[in-house]
Amino acid sequence: MSAPAEGVFAALADPTRWRVLSLLAERGDGTATSLAAELPVSRVAVIKHLAILDRAGLVEGRRRGREVRYTVRTEPLGETARWMAGIASQWDARLAAIKRMAEDGERRAPMTLDHQEEISP
Amino acid sequence: MSAPAEGVFAALADPTRWRVLSLLAERGDGTATSLAAELPVSRVAVIKHLAILDRAGLVEGRRRGREVRYTVRTEPLGETARWMAGIASQWDARLAAIKRMAEDGERRAPMTLDHQEEISP
């Protein structure tokens, strides 16, 4: 339960970060400098974004001589997607069940909002 | 393209917000006051989180007498999940293609990083 993919969500929440990721995906790879050249932000900003994406596992940097080439890792995306779909259907089922129970109770005892009961002695 | 679900990501990125959502899912519904009672934050904080979740379409509030009952909307979750899965496989395919091309070029002309070409006259 809870949210294992929280880092992924946070990483994907920022528009600039998303553009960085998209750029990497369409080019195959890229360095902080080359990415900054196509974005309205500085190289330092791109580096910070790449660091966040890296912590979330969405990107991977490998040293190639004096430069660091970053590539996209798609696994966390798919994994998070599957996890979200699971939660969605799980909650759907639960909410449907609750709704059925509510309608049942209503049919049996109309106008009664038995809401909550104290179980104290 | 781009990110239609950006609001959803931002909404899901915060732990407290996630707990609010989970609580709503397991109870079926709840008011800002009742939720705040089970969380380590004030009612006002919960209201702000609910507002964000509402803007993202993840929650829906309906007035019931003098109180506002919030319920979870699971559709955006599933939709975002599907969209993410789509992007993931799309990128996967693209990256695989790029990798194949790179290996091809390498076999044909080893040690040549033909990286980028200027098309200027």
Add this chain to the structure above:
DNA sequence: CATATGTGTAACCCTTCGGTGACGCAACCG
């Protein structure tokens, strides 16, 4: 009517975050 109980909202604090500029160091090229 008086009184709880709930919501709405305004004012404010502090931390995080997206972003910048500047400087130092490593590596490649001529």
Add this chain to the structure above:
DNA sequence: CGGTTGCGTCACCGAAGGGTTACACATATG
């Protein structure tokens, strides 16, 4: 060797975000 070129990082700024308290307003309930 000397000049580029590229990465790493420090210091700083403004805005946004998560929180809080306090107070005004609405609606049930006795």
